[in-house]
Amino acid sequence: MKSRNASVAVIGAGGYIGSAIARKFAAEGFTVFAGRRNGGKLAPLVADVQAQGGRISARSLDARKEADISAFLQEADRAAPLEVCIFNIGANVNFPLLETTERVFRKVWEMACYGGFLSAREAARHMLARGRGCIFFTGATASLRGGSGYAAFASAKFGLRAVAQSAARELGPRNIHVAHLIIDAGVDTAWVRDRIRESEGQDALDNLDPGRLMNPASVAEAYWQLYQQPPDAWTFEQEIRPFGEKW
Amino acid sequence: MKSRNASVAVIGAGGYIGSAIARKFAAEGFTVFAGRRNGGKLAPLVADVQAQGGRISARSLDARKEADISAFLQEADRAAPLEVCIFNIGANVNFPLLETTERVFRKVWEMACYGGFLSAREAARHMLARGRGCIFFTGATASLRGGSGYAAFASAKFGLRAVAQSAARELGPRNIHVAHLIIDAGVDTAWVRDRIRESEGQDALDNLDPGRLMNPASVAEAYWQLYQQPPDAWTFEQEIRPFGEKW
Amino acid sequence: MKSRNASVAVIGAGGYIGSAIARKFAAEGFTVFAGRRNGGKLAPLVADVQAQGGRISARSLDARKEADISAFLQEADRAAPLEVCIFNIGANVNFPLLETTERVFRKVWEMACYGGFLSAREAARHMLARGRGCIFFTGATASLRGGSGYAAFASAKFGLRAVAQSAARELGPRNIHVAHLIIDAGVDTAWVRDRIRESEGQDALDNLDPGRLMNPASVAEAYWQLYQQPPDAWTFEQEIRPFGEKW
Amino acid sequence: MKSRNASVAVIGAGGYIGSAIARKFAAEGFTVFAGRRNGGKLAPLVADVQAQGGRISARSLDARKEADISAFLQEADRAAPLEVCIFNIGANVNFPLLETTERVFRKVWEMACYGGFLSAREAARHMLARGRGCIFFTGATASLRGGSGYAAFASAKFGLRAVAQSAARELGPRNIHVAHLIIDAGVDTAWVRDRIRESEGQDALDNLDPGRLMNPASVAEAYWQLYQQPPDAWTFEQEIRPFGEKW
Numbered sequence: 001m002k003s004r005n006a007s008v009a010v011i012g013a014g015g016y017i018g019s020a021i022a023r024k025f026a027a028e029g030f031t032v033f034a035g036r037r038n039g040g041k042l043a044p045l046v047a048d049v050q051a052q053g054g055r056i057s058a059r060s061l062d063a064r065k066e067a068d069i070s071a072f073l074q075e076a077d078r079a080a081p082l083e084v085c086i087f088n089i090g091a092n093v094n095f096p097l098l099e100t101t102e103r104v105f106r107k108v109w110e111m112a113c114y115g116g117f118l119s120a121r122e123a124a125r126h127m128l129a130r131g132r133g134c135i136f137f138t139g140a141t142a143s144l145r146g147g148s149g150y151a152a153f154a155s156a157k158f159g160l161r162a163v164a165q166s167a168a169r170e171l172g173p174r175n176i177h178v179a180h181l182i183i184d185a186g187v188d189t190a191w192v193r194d195r196i197r198e199s200e201g202q203d204a205l206d207n208l209d210p211g212r213l214m215n216p217a218s219v220a221e222a223y224w225q226l227y228q229q230p231p232d233a234w235t236f237e238q239e240i241r242p243f244g245e246k247w
Numbered sequence: 248m249k250s251r252n253a254s255v256a257v258i259g260a261g262g263y264i265g266s267a268i269a270r271k272f273a274a275e276g277f278t279v280f281a282g283r284r285n286g287g288k289l290a291p292l293v294a295d296v297q298a299q300g301g302r303i304s305a306r307s308l309d310a311r312k313e314a315d316i317s318a319f320l321q322e323a324d325r326a327a328p329l330e331v332c333i334f335n336i337g338a339n340v341n342f343p344l345l346e347t348t349e350r351v352f353r354k355v356w357e358m359a360c361y362g363g364f365l366s367a368r369e370a371a372r373h374m375l376a377r378g379r380g381c382i383f384f385t386g387a388t389a390s391l392r393g394g395s396g397y398a399a400f401a402s403a404k405f406g407l408r409a410v411a412q413s414a415a416r417e418l419g420p421r422n423i424h425v426a427h428l429i430i431d432a433g434v435d436t437a438w439v440r441d442r443i444r445e446s447e448g449q450d451a452l453d454n455l456d457p458g459r460l461m462n463p464a465s466v467a468e469a470y471w472q473l474y475q476q477p478p479d480a481w482t483f484e485q486e487i488r489p490f491g492e493k494w
Numbered sequence: 495m496k497s498r499n500a501s502v503a504v505i506g507a508g509g510y511i512g513s514a515i516a517r518k519f520a521a522e523g524f525t526v527f528a529g530r531r532n533g534g535k536l537a538p539l540v541a542d543v544q545a546q547g548g549r550i551s552a553r554s555l556d557a558r559k560e561a562d563i564s565a566f567l568q569e570a571d572r573a574a575p576l577e578v579c580i581f582n583i584g585a586n587v588n589f590p591l592l593e594t595t596e597r598v599f600r601k602v603w604e605m606a607c608y609g610g611f612l613s614a615r616e617a618a619r620h621m622l623a624r625g626r627g628c629i630f631f632t633g634a635t636a637s638l639r640g641g642s643g644y645a646a647f648a649s650a651k652f653g654l655r656a657v658a659q660s661a662a663r664e665l666g667p668r669n670i671h672v673a674h675l676i677i678d679a680g681v682d683t684a685w686v687r688d689r690i691r692e693s694e695g696q697d698a699l700d701n702l703d704p705g706r707l708m709n710p711a712s713v714a715e716a717y718w719q720l721y722q723q724p725p726d727a728w729t730f731e732q733e734i735r736p737f738g739e740k741w
Numbered sequence: 742m743k744s745r746n747a748s749v750a751v752i753g754a755g756g757y758i759g760s761a762i763a764r765k766f767a768a769e770g771f772t773v774f775a776g777r778r779n780g781g782k783l784a785p786l787v788a789d790v791q792a793q794g795g796r797i798s799a800r801s802l803d804a805r806k807e808a809d810i811s812a813f814l815q816e817a818d819r820a821a822p823l824e825v826c827i828f829n830i831g832a833n834v835n836f837p838l839l840e841t842t843e844r845v846f847r848k849v850w851e852m853a854c855y856g857g858f859l860s861a862r863e864a865a866r867h868m869l870a871r872g873r874g875c876i877f878f879t880g881a882t883a884s885l886r887g888g889s890g891y892a893a894f895a896s897a898k899f900g901l902r903a904v905a906q907s908a909a910r911e912l913g914p915r916n917i918h919v920a921h922l923i924i925d926a927g928v929d930t931a932w933v934r935d936r937i938r939e940s941e942g943q944d945a946l947d948n949l950d951p952g953r954l955m956n957p958a959s960v961a962e963a964y965w966q967l968y969q970q971p972p973d974a975w976t977f978e979q980e981i982r983p984f985g986e987k988w
Contacts, residue, residue: 065348068475098375102313105364109356115404117398118354121344128345146412147300151364154413159360159406165393166401169346172984173952211914211972218974225966231952233959233981236988241972243913247977419737420705458667458725465727472719479707480712480734483741487727490666494730560843591862591911592869596807600860603850607900611846611892615838622839638905645858648907653854653900659887660895664838 001053005028007080009073011035011063011119012089014211016189017138019045020216021086024224026054031082033076035061063115063154069121077126084227085123087116088138091156094149105152112156117163120178124167127176134227137164138219139182139237146175168236179226182239184247188213211244248300251276254327256311256320258282258366260338263436267293267463268333271471273301277331279322282308310336317369324373331474332370334363335385338403341396349381352399359403364410367425371414372421380476382418384411385427385466386484392414415483426473428466429486431494435460458491495547498523501574503567505529505557505613506583510683511632513539514710515580518718524578527570529555554609557583557609571620578721579617581610582632585650588643599646606650611657614672618661621670628721629665631658632713633676633731662730673720675713676733678741682707692705705738742794745770748821750814752776752804752860753830757930758787758879761957762827765965767795771825774817776802804830804856811863818867825968826864828857829879832897835890846893853897858904861919865908868917875968878905879960880923880978898984909977920962920967923980927988929954951987 008025012018013034022032026049034042035224039060049056057079062068070215091108116162120135128132133140143161146154159179186192192213222240229235241247255272259265260281273279273296286307295302304326309315310488323329338355365380374380388394390408393401408427415425433439439460444452469487476482488494497644506512507528520543528536533554543550551573556562567688570576584603604672614629635641637655640648655674662672680686686707691699716734723729735741749766753759756773767773767790775783780801790797798820815944817823832849861876868874882888884902887895902921909919927933933954938946963981970976982988 018912033780034938046486059817097371097414100364100368102365105361109406111922113402114352114356117347117402118349120398124344142409146416148408148413148417149475151367151410151413154409155360155364156408157408159356159402162389162393162401162405163398166395166398167344169393169988170395172986175952175984177984211916214973215971221971222974222976225969226418228966230956230959230962232955232983234984235979235981238976238979240970240976242451242973243914243916243918247910385525416741419739422705424737458669461726462724465724468724469727469729473724475719476734477709477712477715479708479736480716481737482716482732482734485729485732487723487729489726490669490671490728492666494663511898590910591865594862595860596855596859599855603855603900607896608846608850611841611896612843614892615841618838636903640903640910642907642910645861645904645907648903648910649854649858649900652903653850653896656883656887656895656899657892660889661838663887664888 002029005080007031007076008032008084008085008086009033009035009076009123010081011061011069011085011087011115013042013045014088015041016187016216017219018088020220021088021223022056022215023049025036025084025219026056027052027146028224031080032056033059033072033079034053035059035072037062063119064110066118069115069118073122081130082123082126084131084134084136085119086136086138086223087119089115090138091153093153095152096149097151100152107184108152109156109159112153113159115164116160120163121133124171124176128174132175134177135167136223136226137180139180140183143180143182165236174229174235177231177234178230179235180237181222181226182237183214183219184239184241185214185245187210187219188215209244211242214240214242248274249276254278254280254323255284255331255333255359256280256323256329256335256370258308258316258332258362260289260292261335262288263434263463264466266333267467268335268357268470269303270296271464271467272331273303274299275471278327279303280306280319282306282319282324284309310366310455311357313365316362316365320369320373326376329370329373329380330384331381332366333383333385334366334471335412336362337385339389339400342399343396344398347399353420355399356403356406358399360406360410367410367414369457371418371423375421377424381424382414383470384427388429388431389447390427390429412483419481422478424476424478424481426482427484428473429484429488430461432461432492433459434466435462449453456491458489461487461489495521496523499568500575500577501525501527501605502580503527503529503570503576503617505555505563505579505581505609507536507539508582509535510681510710511713515582515717516654517543517549518714519578520550521546522718525574526550527553527566527573529553529566531556557613558604562614563609566618567620572587574626574669575624576620578619578628578630579613580630580632580717581613584611584632584634586647589646591645594646594729601651602646603653606647607653607657610654614657614661618665618670622668626669628671628673629661630717630720631674633674635676635678637674637676652712666728669725671723671728672724673729674731675716676731677708677713678733678735679708679739680706681707681713703738705736708734708736742768743770746821747824748772748774748817749825749827750776750817750823750864752802752813752826752828752856754783754786756782757928757957758960759829761914761961762829763797764790765958765961766825767797768793769965772821773797773821774800774813775799776813778803801840802858805851808861810856813864813889822871823864823867823874825875825877826860827877827964827976828860830856831881833894836893837890838892841893849893850897850900851952853894854900854904857901861904861908865912865917873916875918876908877964877967878921880921882923882925884921886925906977912966913975916925916972918970918972918975919946920976921978922963922967923978924955924960925980925982926955926986927953928960929956950985952983955981955983
């Protein structure tokens with residue numbers, strides 16, 4: 001394994017996409033800083049990455065707290081220059097408008113949008129000082145479309161996309177690559193499989209169309225491609241979907 | 248003046264656009280409920296509308312407070328059935344990313360996005376019971392484009408647009424017209440004229456291109472057109488700009 | 495009926511939308527010039543408009559021929575100053591990609607895009623000389639989305655939208671209002687009703703949801719609203735759909 | 742050099758982007774079929790690729806002729822299974838609307854849109870039979886924006902994008918990856934450098950901001966990334982621009 005003097009911060013290192021990103025960048029020699037609400041759940045990821053010879057630190061992290069984000073990124077940068085920051089927190093909920101409480105609306109925004117703003121700003125602080133870096137955001141179908149019942153979720157995802165655009169326009173000319181990756185599909189997770197079983201039955205799950213769900217490793221691959229782009233041909237926004245997806 | 252048994256709530260009845268909307272709907276016979284942070288500033292508007300024979304109530308209103316919005320709309324609906332609710336609060340600020348404090352980011356969102364969500368939800372409560380109504384939102388260039396320095400403002404305006412889309416998709420089939428009006432231009436206000444004087448000088452202001460600024464009354468006219476659309480040909484989104492505007 | 499010294503050219507004055515536009519503008523006092531492939535089919539429209547006291551001329555017109563368009567608009571302008579030109583030719587076809595012949599692809603483009611370019615350019619010639627005018631284009635869902643089987647139709651409609659945008663950006667500052675109206679729904683025509691009967695049965699047709707189809711008169715109304723916009727608040731693009739439409 | 746039993750067809754193998762694509766895929770072991778209007782100009786590319794040990798065939802090709810496209814792709818497929826088809830023909834012109842002749846409007850469309858349709862359809866014929874393949878299109882800023890003076894060019898590029906979308910939605914579920922790459926910048930070519938010298942002077946050219954122009958090789962790299970995407974995470978549309986580009 002090639003080793004690099006560079007760290008990647010994965011904010012929202014959940015069990016599927018976030019973990020896959022951590023694994024991929026670790027395999028490419030990065031020092032990984034993985035944060036999620038309950039850092040204890042990161043133990044299997046840490047064990048796994050270390051077994052492969054990778055370097056990884058796991059932390060409990062509340063992305064809605066300025067001080068937490070700031071400390072997390074500072075620590076990452078101290079371990080090795082912060083080269084990549086990936087904000088990967090979602091908060092997919094669906095409620096009829098009248099049943100969307102102010103508490104839900106606010107919490108979804110704090111997790112999926114406000115946390116992204118804090119992450120971008122604090123990551124930029126380290127990267128601007130060094131004149132380089134990548135800040136990537138995970139988007140979703142709801143980043144572009146406010147569907148029925150998605151007032152809270154789409155509002156947060158639209159808002160995050162605006163943060164990404166503003167950051168890209170300000171930081172791009174200073175050699176920091178900001179990108180927004182739109183996952184326009186279901187990802188192959190236990191949660192998504194449960195939803196399919198519930199709504200379509202076990203049979204549907206057993207005979208799942210191979211073109212329907214996205215492998216978390218493929219999302220990680222997409223981020224890796226973004227990381228590798230030369231600075232004269234950067235992508236800001238890119239959507240990915242399985243070949244069978246309707247769009 | 249034709250009189251109607253209907254009220255319009257104008258949330259964010261500022262001195263220019265909001266007042267023009269209030270005047271227009273009052274002139275068309277609506278009972279107007281006008282709310283803004285400092286209700287005292289609404290006195291001239293009230294005097295003016297009443298002098299024309301219109302009906303208007305003015306209230307201090309903090310759109311970031313659920314109870315305030317709820318009470319305001321309830322009162323409007325009690326005065327006359329709530330037929331139109333227009334959310335017109337902006338919060339245009341520009342800061343480099345690193346200088347965008349968490350306080351600014353949060354406050355801009357609370358005013359320009361969260362307040363819009365509360366308004367839509369509470370207005371829908373009254374309108375769904377009656378099976379009709381219109382909920383309109385004022386958007387801006389920043390609703391579609393996150394420019395450099397606009398992380399806070401664009402994020403809130405993107406978020407508001409998502410709320411509008413979700414509401415339109417859920418409420419449209421129940422006969423409630425939700426629309427998002429994008430003002431893609433400077434509006435002719437004292438504040439905008441000051442900005443032009445500052446950046447381009449008094450001369451520029453004295454010789455202002457007639458195609459450059461938008462008259463607040465023209466925004467009110469656009470809302471009036473949306474109100475008049477037949478239910479088999481509703482517009483969700485519409486942008487307006489003066490003929491001389493670059494886009 | 496108010497009479498105006500102004501003409502409107504309706505290019506593609508088919509039996510539904512085009513005729514409704516002609517009727518509306520005639521009722522508002524315009525001299526109408528209505529053109530369609532087979533001008534003979536315009537006889538009922540002419541009789542009807544004249545019975546209402548309106549002024550209308552009908553012509554056979556092949557919008558794919560530069561000389562035809564040029565002569566048609568010149569004649570309209572001679573009758574009364576050409577104030578509005580509405581390009582309303584569609585060519586909705588659906589074929590799998592491999593079965594889309596080069597003949598179909600070219601013909602659909604010539605009718606729905608190339609004809610629109612010729613119309614805009616020739617209308618602009620008259621309007622620029624006079625320093626005012628409106629050029630409106632009828633768009634469709636396929637103006638924004640290339641669905642499966644719509645390579646020919648969507649390609650032409652996308653292309654027409656680009657013509658409209660370019661014209662709007664060039665002619666707007668010269669006081670010519672260019673707009674693109676997107677009809678995102680089925681319109682209530684014999685053809686659409688036949689399609690519904692075919693695919694869903696007579697029953698579906700007999701119990702048609704009132705929020706499903708758009709009345710051609712409502713499209714005409716939308717054009718009339720665009721025509722009435724003050725020059726400091728012009729809309730370039732506006733979509734309309736019935737309240738029951740999924741989008 | 743790894744050798745593959747696969748061909749790539751580059752339609753519009755001009756001196757910069759097209760050549761760079763040809764070089765990249767040849768270096769990755771593909772048999773390259775390169776076509777451009779004047780095939781004679783491809784001699785240096787052929788010599789160069791062959792000197793590196795690559796396999797390449799060059800042809801004169803008029804992409805506006807169905808029979809030419811069909812024969813070209815058939816020949817490529819016969820040499821080695823056609824795995825990738827890249828349509829790379831532009832026709833960037835700018836004329837005021839009134840000076841855009843019907844001849845220019847038609848020719849630009851035939852080159853930049855109609856040729857793309859023919860290429861996609863004929864490539865799909867070979868690929869569907871084999872159940873796999875990639876069809877890629879080169880887009881531009883004008884694919885998304887009809888600027889002043891770009892009625893002809895933007896109309897063709899919008900139309901091409903619609904073809905790409907329709908093809909992607911129809912062919913994706915059949916395991917053919919269709920993508921549309923938007924180059925939102927000037928590419929570093931002799932023509933672009935001449936334009937800069939003309940409008941900004943030799944000095945501007947001598948002190949060119951390194952973040953301003955895109956290297957043709959970087960475009961080729963972007964295509965290579967698209968080719969490598971796993972089928973559960975395909976991108977349809979992706980824009981690339983140099984870090985210094987305004988957008």
